[in-house]
Amino acid sequence: MTPVPMVGRAAELAELVRRWSHVRDGGPAPAAVVSITASAGIGKSRLVTSALAAFSPPPAAVLYGVARLHTPAPYDWLAAVLSGRDTRELPVPADGLAWLAQDPHAPSERYAPGALLRLAVRTVRALVGAGPAVLVVEDLHALDPASLNLVGELAAAPDLPALILATSRPPDAADSPELVARTLARLSGAPGAVRQHLGPLGPDDVAQIVTQVHGTVPEHLAGAVCERTGGNPYWLVELLAATVGRGPQALLDEPMPGHLRPGAGSAGRDVRESAELTAREREVLGCLAAGMSNKQMARTLDISIRTVAVHVSNLLRKTGSASRTEAALWAVRRG
Numbered sequence: 137m138t139p140v141p142m143v144g145r146a147a148e149l150a151e152l153v154r155r156w157s158h159v160r161d162g163g164p165a166p167a168a169v170v171s172i173t174a175s176a177g178i179g180k181s182r183l184v185t186s187a188l189a190a191f192s193p194p195p196a197a198v199l200y201g202v203a204r205l206h207t208p209a210p211y212d213w214l215a216a217v218l219s220g221r222d223t224r225e226l227p228v229p230a231d232g233l234a235w236l237a238q239d240p241h242a243p244s245e246r247y248a249p250g251a252l253l254r255l256a257v258r259t260v261r262a263l264v265g266a267g268p269a270v271l272v273v274e275d276l277h278a279l280d281p282a283s284l285n286l287v288g289e290l291a292a293a294p295d296l297p298a299l300i301l302a303t304s305r306p307p308d309a310a311d312s313p314e315l316v317a318r319t320l321a322r323l324s325g326a327p328g329a330v331r332q333h334l335g336p337l338g339p340d341d342v343a344q345i346v347t348q349v350h351g352t353v354p355e356h357l358a359g360a361v362c363e364r365t366g367g368n369p370y371w372l373v374e375l376l377a378a379t380v381g382r383g384p385q386a387l388l389d390e391p392m393p394g395h396l397r398p399g400a401g402s403a404g405r406d407v408r409e410s411a412e413l414t415a416r417e418r419e420v421l422g423c424l425a426a427g428m429s430n431k432q433m434a435r436t437l438d439i440s441i442r443t444v445a446v447h448v449s450n451l452l453r454k455t456g457s458a459s460r461t462e463a464a465l466w467a468v469r470r471g
Protein backbone atom coordinates (compact mmCIF):
# COMPACT_ATOMS: atom_id res chain seq x y z
CA MET A 137 0.00 0.00 0.00
CA THR A 138 1.36 3.44 -0.88
CA PRO A 139 1.81 5.66 2.16
CA VAL A 140 -1.19 7.78 2.97
CA PRO A 141 -0.60 11.52 2.57
CA MET A 142 -0.23 13.47 5.77
CA VAL A 143 -3.46 15.06 6.91
CA GLY A 144 -4.07 17.62 9.65
CA ARG A 145 -1.13 18.97 11.67
CA ALA A 146 -1.03 22.09 9.49
CA ALA A 147 -0.56 24.45 12.43
CA GLU A 148 2.17 22.29 13.95
CA LEU A 149 3.96 21.99 10.63
CA ALA A 150 3.75 25.74 10.03
CA GLU A 151 5.23 26.39 13.43
CA LEU A 152 8.15 24.03 12.76
CA VAL A 153 8.82 25.76 9.46
CA ARG A 154 8.71 29.12 11.22
CA ARG A 155 11.23 27.95 13.83
CA TRP A 156 13.46 26.58 11.11
CA SER A 157 13.38 29.87 9.17
CA HIS A 158 14.44 31.65 12.32
CA VAL A 159 17.47 29.40 12.78
CA ARG A 160 18.28 29.49 9.07
CA ASP A 161 18.25 33.28 9.05
CA GLY A 162 20.70 33.37 11.93
CA GLY A 163 18.19 34.32 14.59
CA PRO A 164 19.55 34.89 18.06
CA ALA A 165 21.25 31.84 19.56
CA PRO A 166 20.95 29.48 21.38
CA ALA A 167 19.32 26.66 19.47
CA ALA A 168 15.60 26.68 18.90
CA VAL A 169 13.92 23.74 20.56
CA VAL A 170 10.63 22.07 19.75
CA SER A 171 9.52 19.04 21.73
CA ILE A 172 6.72 17.01 20.21
CA THR A 173 4.91 14.75 22.64
CA ALA A 174 2.14 12.25 21.96
CA SER A 175 1.29 8.71 22.76
CA ALA A 176 2.39 5.83 20.54
CA GLY A 177 1.47 5.94 16.89
CA ILE A 178 -0.11 9.40 16.95
CA GLY A 179 2.25 10.76 14.32
CA LYS A 180 5.29 12.37 15.97
CA SER A 181 7.80 10.85 13.56
CA ARG A 182 5.60 11.58 10.58
CA LEU A 183 5.40 15.24 11.57
CA VAL A 184 9.18 15.43 11.87
CA THR A 185 9.76 13.82 8.46
CA SER A 186 7.22 16.13 6.86
CA ALA A 187 8.89 19.12 8.49
CA LEU A 188 12.35 18.08 7.32
CA ALA A 189 10.99 17.79 3.79
CA ALA A 190 9.39 21.23 4.06
CA PHE A 191 12.48 23.06 5.31
CA SER A 192 13.83 25.23 2.54
CA PRO A 193 16.61 25.45 1.67
CA PRO A 194 17.38 22.11 3.27
CA PRO A 195 19.48 22.17 6.46
CA ALA A 196 23.26 22.09 5.97
CA ALA A 197 23.35 19.16 8.38
CA VAL A 198 20.76 16.86 9.90
CA LEU A 199 21.87 14.92 12.96
CA TYR A 200 19.30 12.20 13.35
CA GLY A 201 19.46 9.91 16.33
CA VAL A 202 16.93 7.50 17.72
CA ALA A 203 16.98 5.26 20.76
CA ARG A 204 17.92 1.90 19.32
CA LEU A 205 15.96 -0.88 20.89
CA HIS A 206 18.50 -3.63 20.48
CA THR A 207 21.81 -1.96 21.21
CA PRO A 208 21.13 0.83 23.68
CA ALA A 209 23.94 2.03 25.91
CA PRO A 210 25.12 5.40 27.23
CA TYR A 211 25.05 8.17 24.63
CA ASP A 212 22.89 6.04 22.38
CA TRP A 213 21.53 9.13 20.66
CA LEU A 214 24.97 10.36 19.69
CA ALA A 215 26.15 6.87 18.79
CA ALA A 216 23.20 6.61 16.40
CA VAL A 217 24.12 10.00 14.92
CA LEU A 218 27.75 8.93 14.49
CA SER A 219 26.94 5.53 13.06
CA GLY A 220 28.15 5.30 9.46
CA ARG A 221 29.79 8.74 9.52
CA ASP A 222 33.41 9.39 8.73
CA THR A 223 34.60 10.82 12.03
CA ARG A 224 38.32 10.99 11.31
CA GLU A 225 38.31 14.76 10.85
CA LEU A 226 36.41 15.54 14.03
CA PRO A 227 38.41 17.56 16.56
CA VAL A 228 37.77 15.09 19.33
CA PRO A 229 40.25 12.54 20.76
CA ALA A 230 39.85 9.24 18.96
CA ASP A 231 39.40 7.10 22.06
CA GLY A 232 36.76 9.48 23.45
CA LEU A 233 34.98 9.33 20.14
CA ALA A 234 35.21 5.55 20.15
CA TRP A 235 33.52 5.54 23.54
CA LEU A 236 30.77 7.91 22.41
CA ALA A 237 30.23 5.91 19.23
CA GLN A 238 29.88 2.70 21.30
CA ASP A 239 32.79 1.18 19.46
CA PRO A 240 33.19 -2.27 21.07
CA HIS A 241 36.97 -1.77 21.11
CA ALA A 242 36.77 1.53 22.98
CA PRO A 243 38.93 1.66 26.08
CA SER A 244 36.62 1.17 29.04
CA GLU A 245 36.04 3.69 31.82
CA ARG A 246 38.70 6.18 30.90
CA TYR A 247 36.60 9.30 30.99
CA ALA A 248 34.86 10.88 33.92
CA PRO A 249 31.15 11.49 33.18
CA GLY A 250 31.62 15.27 33.05
CA ALA A 251 34.51 15.00 30.63
CA LEU A 252 32.54 12.65 28.42
CA LEU A 253 29.62 15.05 28.36
CA ARG A 254 31.90 17.88 27.26
CA LEU A 255 33.33 15.67 24.53
CA ALA A 256 29.83 14.79 23.40
CA VAL A 257 28.84 18.47 23.17
CA ARG A 258 32.06 19.21 21.31
CA THR A 259 31.35 16.40 18.87
CA VAL A 260 27.86 17.74 18.16
CA ARG A 261 29.21 21.26 17.72
CA ALA A 262 31.75 19.98 15.23
CA LEU A 263 29.09 18.11 13.27
CA VAL A 264 26.82 21.16 13.25
CA GLY A 265 29.70 23.40 12.13
CA ALA A 266 28.47 26.73 10.85
CA GLY A 267 25.01 25.23 10.41
CA PRO A 268 22.21 25.78 10.05
CA ALA A 269 21.48 22.28 11.27
CA VAL A 270 18.60 20.23 12.57
CA LEU A 271 19.11 17.86 15.48
CA VAL A 272 16.43 15.20 15.56
CA VAL A 273 16.05 13.42 18.88
CA GLU A 274 13.61 10.62 18.18
CA ASP A 275 11.90 8.72 20.99
CA LEU A 276 13.43 10.69 23.79
CA HIS A 277 11.36 8.65 26.26
CA ALA A 278 13.43 5.57 25.40
CA LEU A 279 16.86 7.20 25.65
CA ASP A 280 19.52 6.42 28.23
CA PRO A 281 20.26 8.96 30.97
CA ALA A 282 23.52 10.14 29.38
CA SER A 283 21.74 10.96 26.12
CA LEU A 284 18.98 12.77 28.00
CA ASN A 285 21.54 14.85 29.78
CA LEU A 286 23.32 15.62 26.53
CA VAL A 287 20.08 16.73 24.88
CA GLY A 288 19.30 19.00 27.83
CA GLU A 289 22.79 20.44 27.58
CA LEU A 290 22.50 21.06 23.83
CA ALA A 291 19.15 22.82 24.28
CA ALA A 292 20.88 25.36 26.47
CA ALA A 293 24.18 25.52 24.59
CA PRO A 294 24.98 29.06 23.51
CA ASP A 295 25.58 29.80 19.83
CA LEU A 296 24.50 26.49 18.42
CA PRO A 297 23.05 27.27 14.99
CA ALA A 298 20.54 24.45 15.12
CA LEU A 299 16.91 23.58 15.51
CA ILE A 300 16.37 20.72 17.94
CA LEU A 301 13.33 18.56 17.23
CA ALA A 302 12.66 16.08 20.00
CA THR A 303 9.85 13.54 19.92
CA SER A 304 8.69 11.67 22.98
CA ARG A 305 5.90 9.54 24.25
CA PRO A 306 4.54 10.88 27.55
CA PRO A 307 6.91 10.34 30.50
CA ASP A 308 4.64 7.73 32.08
CA ALA A 309 5.37 5.49 29.08
CA ALA A 310 9.10 5.69 29.77
CA ASP A 311 11.44 3.45 31.75
CA SER A 312 12.51 6.40 33.84
CA PRO A 313 9.44 8.66 33.92
CA GLU A 314 11.01 11.21 36.23
CA LEU A 315 14.15 11.59 34.18
CA VAL A 316 12.18 11.95 30.97
CA ALA A 317 9.79 14.46 32.56
CA ARG A 318 12.76 16.42 33.85
CA THR A 319 14.42 16.42 30.43
CA LEU A 320 11.22 17.55 28.72
CA ALA A 321 10.93 20.33 31.29
CA ARG A 322 14.52 21.27 30.62
CA LEU A 323 13.83 21.45 26.89
CA SER A 324 10.68 23.52 27.38
CA GLY A 325 12.61 25.82 29.68
CA ALA A 326 15.16 26.71 27.01
CA PRO A 327 14.73 30.24 25.68
CA GLY A 328 12.25 30.34 22.81
CA ALA A 329 11.33 26.67 23.24
CA VAL A 330 8.01 25.30 22.10
CA ARG A 331 6.15 22.21 23.18
CA GLN A 332 3.67 20.62 20.82
CA HIS A 333 1.36 17.95 22.13
CA LEU A 334 -0.35 15.97 19.40
CA GLY A 335 -3.78 14.52 19.90
CA PRO A 336 -5.55 11.88 17.79
CA LEU A 337 -6.77 12.77 14.31
CA GLY A 338 -10.31 14.10 14.11
CA PRO A 339 -13.16 12.57 12.06
CA ASP A 340 -12.48 14.93 9.15
CA ASP A 341 -8.81 13.95 9.00
CA VAL A 342 -9.73 10.26 9.14
CA ALA A 343 -12.35 10.79 6.43
CA GLN A 344 -9.72 12.47 4.28
CA ILE A 345 -7.36 9.50 4.57
CA VAL A 346 -10.11 6.95 3.93
CA THR A 347 -11.24 8.95 0.90
CA GLN A 348 -7.70 9.01 -0.49
CA VAL A 349 -7.68 5.23 -0.46
CA HIS A 350 -11.29 4.34 -1.27
CA GLY A 351 -12.69 7.37 -3.09
CA THR A 352 -15.83 8.93 -1.70
CA VAL A 353 -17.21 7.08 1.29
CA PRO A 354 -20.37 7.73 3.32
CA GLU A 355 -19.85 10.06 6.25
CA HIS A 356 -21.09 7.55 8.80
CA LEU A 357 -18.49 5.05 7.61
CA ALA A 358 -15.61 7.48 8.08
CA GLY A 359 -17.01 8.38 11.49
CA ALA A 360 -17.20 4.73 12.49
CA VAL A 361 -13.63 4.13 11.30
CA CYS A 362 -12.50 7.12 13.35
CA GLU A 363 -14.18 5.62 16.37
CA ARG A 364 -12.74 2.14 15.81
CA THR A 365 -9.22 3.44 15.50
CA GLY A 366 -9.52 6.13 18.13
CA GLY A 367 -8.20 8.58 15.52
CA ASN A 368 -4.78 6.95 15.95
CA PRO A 369 -3.11 7.13 12.52
CA TYR A 370 -1.01 4.05 13.22
CA TRP A 371 -4.10 1.93 13.82
CA LEU A 372 -5.80 3.52 10.84
CA VAL A 373 -2.88 2.73 8.55
CA GLU A 374 -2.80 -0.85 9.85
CA LEU A 375 -6.53 -1.27 9.28
CA LEU A 376 -6.21 0.09 5.74
CA ALA A 377 -3.34 -2.31 5.06
CA ALA A 378 -5.30 -5.28 6.45
CA THR A 379 -8.23 -4.54 4.15
CA VAL A 380 -6.35 -3.59 1.01
CA GLY A 381 -8.07 -4.64 -2.20
CA ARG A 382 -11.49 -4.83 -0.53
CA GLY A 383 -14.28 -2.27 -0.49
CA PRO A 384 -14.61 0.38 2.25
CA GLN A 385 -17.14 -1.73 4.17
CA ALA A 386 -14.22 -4.01 5.06
CA LEU A 387 -12.93 -1.19 7.29
CA LEU A 388 -15.89 -1.92 9.56
CA ASP A 389 -16.10 -5.68 9.09
CA GLU A 390 -12.43 -6.51 9.57
CA PRO A 391 -11.83 -7.49 13.17
CA MET A 392 -9.29 -5.19 14.77
CA PRO A 393 -6.21 -7.38 15.26
CA GLY A 394 -5.72 -8.03 18.98
CA HIS A 395 -2.53 -6.05 19.23
CA LEU A 396 -4.18 -3.07 17.54
CA ARG A 397 -7.14 -2.71 19.87
CA PRO A 398 -7.22 0.76 21.39
CA GLY A 399 -6.15 0.36 24.99
CA ALA A 400 -3.80 -2.48 24.14
CA GLY A 401 -1.10 -0.08 25.24
CA SER A 402 1.91 1.38 23.40
CA ALA A 403 0.02 1.04 20.10
CA GLY A 404 0.69 -2.64 20.65
CA ARG A 405 4.00 -2.36 18.89
CA ASP A 406 6.31 -3.51 21.60
CA VAL A 407 7.01 -7.17 21.12
CA ARG A 408 7.62 -8.09 24.71
CA GLU A 409 6.96 -11.80 24.57
CA SER A 410 9.90 -12.30 22.26
CA ALA A 411 12.23 -9.58 23.49
CA GLU A 412 15.62 -9.96 21.86
CA LEU A 413 18.25 -9.79 24.56
CA THR A 414 21.97 -9.59 24.07
CA ALA A 415 24.15 -12.24 25.69
CA ARG A 416 25.17 -9.71 28.36
CA GLU A 417 21.59 -8.75 29.05
CA ARG A 418 20.69 -12.39 29.52
CA GLU A 419 23.49 -12.67 32.09
CA VAL A 420 22.25 -9.57 33.89
CA LEU A 421 18.71 -10.93 33.80
CA GLY A 422 19.96 -14.16 35.36
CA CYS A 423 21.57 -12.16 38.18
CA LEU A 424 18.37 -10.14 38.58
CA ALA A 425 16.34 -13.32 38.87
CA ALA A 426 18.81 -14.49 41.52
CA GLY A 427 17.93 -11.36 43.47
CA MET A 428 21.32 -9.63 43.17
CA SER A 429 21.81 -5.93 43.68
CA ASN A 430 23.49 -3.84 40.96
CA LYS A 431 26.65 -3.84 43.03
CA GLN A 432 26.68 -7.62 43.33
CA MET A 433 26.05 -7.97 39.60
CA ALA A 434 28.90 -5.58 38.80
CA ARG A 435 31.25 -7.74 40.88
CA THR A 436 29.94 -11.03 39.51
CA LEU A 437 30.10 -9.95 35.88
CA ASP A 438 33.20 -7.80 36.30
CA ILE A 439 31.64 -4.70 34.79
CA SER A 440 31.01 -1.24 36.24
CA ILE A 441 27.88 -0.44 38.24
CA ARG A 442 27.01 2.16 35.62
CA THR A 443 27.07 -0.47 32.89
CA VAL A 444 24.91 -2.75 35.02
CA ALA A 445 22.40 0.08 35.44
CA VAL A 446 22.25 0.56 31.69
CA HIS A 447 21.71 -3.15 31.09
CA VAL A 448 18.99 -3.27 33.72
CA SER A 449 17.17 -0.29 32.28
CA ASN A 450 17.35 -1.78 28.80
CA LEU A 451 16.12 -5.10 30.12
CA LEU A 452 13.12 -3.44 31.73
CA ARG A 453 12.30 -1.77 28.45
CA LYS A 454 12.77 -4.83 26.27
CA THR A 455 10.81 -7.12 28.54
CA GLY A 456 8.14 -4.49 29.13
CA SER A 457 8.63 -4.75 32.88
CA ALA A 458 7.77 -1.96 35.25
CA SER A 459 10.20 -3.14 37.92
CA ARG A 460 13.14 -5.42 38.61
CA THR A 461 10.79 -7.92 40.20
CA GLU A 462 8.64 -8.00 37.10
CA ALA A 463 11.73 -8.54 34.93
CA ALA A 464 12.84 -11.37 37.22
CA LEU A 465 9.39 -12.96 36.88
CA TRP A 466 9.63 -12.56 33.13
CA ALA A 467 12.92 -14.46 33.25
CA VAL A 468 11.45 -17.20 35.41
CA ARG A 469 8.44 -17.63 33.09
CA ARG A 470 10.81 -18.15 30.18
CA GLY A 471 13.14 -20.45 32.02
Ligand SMILES: Nc1ncnc2c1ncn2[C@@H]1O[C@H](COP(=O)(O)OP(=O)(O)OP(=O)(O)O)[C@@H](O)[C@H]1O
Pocket residue numbers: 139140141142143144145174175176177178179180181182183275305345369370373403405
Ligand atom coordinates in the same frame (compact mmCIF):
# COMPACT_ATOMS: atom_id res chain seq x y z
N1 LIG B 1 -1.09 13.19 10.13
C1 LIG B 1 -0.98 12.01 9.52
N2 LIG B 1 -1.55 11.77 8.34
C2 LIG B 1 -1.44 10.56 7.75
N3 LIG B 1 -0.76 9.53 8.25
C3 LIG B 1 -0.16 9.71 9.42
C4 LIG B 1 -0.25 10.95 10.13
N4 LIG B 1 0.45 10.84 11.27
C5 LIG B 1 0.95 9.60 11.27
N5 LIG B 1 0.59 8.92 10.17
C6 LIG B 1 0.96 7.53 9.87
O1 LIG B 1 0.67 6.75 11.04
C7 LIG B 1 1.71 5.84 11.33
C8 LIG B 1 2.26 6.12 12.73
O2 LIG B 1 2.86 7.41 12.75
P1 LIG B 1 4.26 7.71 13.47
O3 LIG B 1 5.19 6.59 13.29
O4 LIG B 1 4.69 9.06 13.03
O5 LIG B 1 3.80 7.76 15.00
P2 LIG B 1 4.68 8.10 16.28
O6 LIG B 1 3.90 9.04 17.11
O7 LIG B 1 6.04 8.52 15.87
O8 LIG B 1 4.72 6.69 17.01
P3 LIG B 1 5.82 6.09 18.01
O9 LIG B 1 5.50 6.64 19.37
O10 LIG B 1 5.57 4.63 17.97
O11 LIG B 1 7.16 6.50 17.52
C9 LIG B 1 2.71 6.01 10.22
O12 LIG B 1 2.43 5.04 9.23
C10 LIG B 1 2.46 7.39 9.69
O13 LIG B 1 2.83 7.55 8.34
Ligand SMILES: [Mg+2]
Pocket residue numbers: 180181182303
Ligand atom coordinates in the same frame (compact mmCIF):
# COMPACT_ATOMS: atom_id res chain seq x y z
MG1 LIG C 1 7.93 7.66 16.16
